[in-house]
Amino acid sequence: MKLHEYQSKQIFAQHGIPIPHGRVAAIADEVRAIAEELGGKVVVKSQVLVGGRGKAGGIRLAKTPEDAAGLAAKILGMEIKGLPVRKVLVDEAVNIATEIYLGITNDRTSRCPVMIASSEGGVDIEEVARTDPKKIVRKRIDALLGWRDYQGRDLASAIELPREHWRSFMSIARGLYETYIECDATLAEINPLVITKEGHLLALDGKMVIDDNALYRHPEIAEMRDIDEEEPEERQARKFGLSYVKLDGDIGCLVNGAGLAMATMDVIKLHGGEPANFLDIGGGASAEKVREALSIILLDSNVKVVLINIFGGITRCDEVARGILEALKKHKAKLPIVVRLVGTNDEEGRKLLAKADMMTAKSLAEAAQMAAELVKEKAPA
């Protein structure tokens, strides 16, 4: 789960990381008031869960409260990469001398957290990683021993941070590690971490991603979820514990297991089709879960054909069949459906589906081929 910039920075501040004074607002009048409080000169920053806000015009400097309100009115009407801006963060403007980078994430290759720093902070950090990888310094963290102050010093030294800032940098690194651990983050990032002309370090922007699997132990973070930022289908899927990603094609897929779901998509493509989604119903899905999964697909207006591929293990094919029938009944769908059921209770499942009007396939390849051809038949010649 991604957090907004303003949420991330609030959490950072709780762990002793200095951030600019600022507040979030949803209407332009509030922005004016906040700007007045902050002394007039502020930055108005759109709060949407995508990158590239600056380039899209979603981050603007205002010289007066009036100016801030005007910019906020504009930004609050924008869409950035398809996401409507519903909130802005109003931060005091600071005098930036230098921008550096500091982030922590999981390094799955070495199975431990890794802290990353660079003297070249700002929007182009990934470009730096590609073109000048020596400017990116990493410190692996022993998962049991945790972060140690000397590691912060090693990083500060490696990015050639002037010595007068070491103490502050080490304290921020420690705070960022604590944030990462205490929130079960998979990412906590400060970019840029600026050195102001007055000589202070300040987390100007912040980003956090929380491990969904660990949200149960962070109810206060779970409550921060911004449902406005989700696709309605994805929200619905999450509600029922389904793993769903919307794609651009027209063959709706319902599969058990992530690997098999991806393989199913691959085989559809191999036969000239285009998957409309990734949908994994997980292991041991109930009829209800299958019904909701199929409903999501049936409600997607792009879908022309549905392919259901179930290899029963924990999942029982009869239960799946029941869910399919419930969804069809509910939505009175007329879409062609190709079903392939193998494994636990597959006989019973197939019997249940026999009454319904759908095509059955024996293999994954056959199912994919059938689905792809059905789409072509339906397409205007």
Add this chain to the structure above:
Amino acid sequence: MKLHEYQSKQIFAQHGIPIPHGRVAAIADEVRAIAEELGGKVVVKSQVLVGGRGKAGGIRLAKTPEDAAGLAAKILGMEIKGLPVRKVLVDEAVNIATEIYLGITNDRTSRCPVMIASSEGGVDIEEVARTDPKKIVRKRIDALLGWRDYQGRDLASAIELPREHWRSFMSIARGLYETYIECDATLAEINPLVITKEGHLLALDGKMVIDDNALYRHPEIAEMRDIDEEEPEERQARKFGLSYVKLDGDIGCLVNGAGLAMATMDVIKLHGGEPANFLDIGGGASAEKVREALSIILLDSNVKVVLINIFGGITRCDEVARGILEALKKHKAKLPIVVRLVGTNDEEGRKLLAKADMMTAKSLAEAAQMAAELVKEKAPA
């Protein structure tokens, strides 16, 4: 540094360990008020930093607030093992069904914390350890991984705790571990941990010892120190960073290094003398520190002879000599003093002392022998 029962229990409670309702008081009238608040039936417990309070009559059950005030008046006038009782803890009386034991301390042999539990809680736990060691169960804790819940279950199972109490026991064990870690304790102990007749677990008594070396990071605990409980000499020694223990003999010892200080005491005894104290001035002591150290000895009325044994390494013998002279000047002492100075700047040191009237020895054995004989000479024949 030892904490009082009431201080330990307050810290336990902050970590989720259930304790009886209660408050501390220094005068009998307060005790009456507290007892009224708590519903009348209370236990009045002397707060002194020694064991055996119960046997000494320092823990009494009161049936009424009046009764409580009367008992408190008595207890507040007591001395327990030489320590005057200045405070009592007034706890609600509880209906005890069972007494168990739970404690955590450092296991220096395996270099890790160890949690200890026993089904036989109460005052006789050490007796149990001697006579029925199987009743004492230990769980070593990986210093990096920390306490894990399954270990609490292992302990609960091993002491045959009825299953309905496991969850509560595991939570208390977790809380005790957290207490131990977060306070840098060398001991955190609940004895007894009782199961009430109503079926609740409750920390009836609590004891904590904090690592003096770690007090700098726990200012709130350092403030809990009860200076009333220290020998004045020990308080003075602590103030100047000296390690001092008062003993029963008459030869005052001033030595640098704990091992050498103990060896000096051993050699005094070997020659028929009795050391009046252990005193280690530490490494690299200044003249001021030496002056204060010698002052403590000179002010001890039991001391008949002083033995100063310095082997200079970091410690400079001239600095020591200066400190000795300052102390002698200040106290105008007439006690015989035997000095042995070897090592860094010993020549200069000896020169400085030459003017003063004291005996010098070449070896430790000689110094000890001289001191022991001086005592005998002074003794009435």
Add this chain to the structure above:
Amino acid sequence: MSILIDENTQLLVQGITGREGLFHTSQMLAYGTRVVAGVTPGKGGEWVLDGKVPVFDTVQIAVEATGANCSVSFVPARFAADAMLEASAASVELIVCITEGIPVQDMMRVRRALDLQGTRLVGPNCPGLLSPGASKVGIIPGHIAKRGKIGIVSRSGTLTYEVLYSLTASGMGTSTCVGIGGDPVNGTSFVDVLSMFEEDPHTDKVVLIGEIGGTDEEKAAAFISDQMTKPVVGFIAGRTAPPGKRMGHAGAIVEGGTGLASEKIRVLQSAGVRIADHPEQIPELLQ
């Protein structure tokens, strides 16, 4: 004849009285696995499945009483880390964790602790192990495979069944099928299993089923190229998957260009692995 598990595996089931634990224990017993004990805290002393399996309160007691040397865990995600550490502390040699949804920071700590203790972990979020005709530890449907000389290692669950099913349909048998799980931090890796298959006299050829993300397939390719003599056939799921939701800049920096199916296929092919276009093509490539 098999790796990791065989007829002598004495299995302990953690979370045996839960719905899944109980169901799959009955399946494993039916398959012939020697399930010697179950653990559910608070239920020690009970017996489950018509008195076939005794339940204990703790792993330590279960191991002392039964000599179990392998554990399979169906414990819910929030207690799963503790369950693995408990089994490891009780000197269980092989832990197979089926549980999905374990927080990744838990797994980083568990993996480090298990490595220090020298405990082998398969999973989590995996279907477990099947040595056809000998033992089944986990949830792989036993009836879809038969004994033979092909070793299978996979990061996936149902996709593995798909492959087993098509092998069996083509008359091919399996020595051991190992589902290592798809979580970012897990126990046994592709390379671990490949080296066991390379050593196993009863395995002739190996099937590797990978998917997008991580660098495990790349490491496998290096191992195959340097140290394997047995032929390997592979399939990588996710060729058409959209680039995953990126984890900020740090994620991009750490992962770099790795993780894409096309890249994994390229390096595996360079290492001499024949890559199937779709799972059902695997039997053909094994011939």
Add this chain to the structure above:
Amino acid sequence: MSILIDENTQLLVQGITGREGLFHTSQMLAYGTRVVAGVTPGKGGEWVLDGKVPVFDTVQIAVEATGANCSVSFVPARFAADAMLEASAASVELIVCITEGIPVQDMMRVRRALDLQGTRLVGPNCPGLLSPGASKVGIIPGHIAKRGKIGIVSRSGTLTYEVLYSLTASGMGTSTCVGIGGDPVNGTSFVDVLSMFEEDPHTDKVVLIGEIGGTDEEKAAAFISDQMTKPVVGFIAGRTAPPGKRMGHAGAIVEGGTGLASEKIRVLQSAGVRIADHPEQIPELLQ
């Protein structure tokens, strides 16, 4: 000729610009120790002691620049744990920590981490090492000892000097003198050092100086009895010490009856160790 340190030891001093660090560095240089680097964060680039020793900001940079393989630390107690971990992470093989007053929980974590990394630690709260005529790492006064064939290992500081002094006065020389420190949790133990002396062809006899508390002397007795061929003479300080302030019941349970001087002397004597009544008697017992 010596154990742990010799002429080839390339020393790094952590906390070199502090009062003690600087003083003892000058002493070590004067003794002939090859002090190749110092570390004080924030002072990298400076030189100390008339330009003899370069100062670096971090241990890693110092090691890369100078090839230091041994570190001695004078870092204040509150930063000492971090300093040891830093040296260990930078692959320093031997760390000698002079600092006293380090919290015991810090040391439990440090010791575990250093063991995992395979780093040898001597101390903390110790006087360090002296191989007369070859190298001095720490604060043992060099002039009180001369080269010879007696190995010394001690938990004490000044008491060790006392023994060195009386050996020298009796015309006896030392191969290496190792002060392991008296803290409850430390690095190298009596047994570690005894086994090195047993292997060292240039050590003929060994002196062990123990004190009350802990069980290190008892373990040493077992080792001497089982595996040592060289004669050992011992002294245990604290025969007349009052029973220590006990750490509650838990302390009594954990420590049991151990830790008393009388008990330590008894087991060492049973292992064939000749125990001196006072430190100055040791040379006599070595003859």
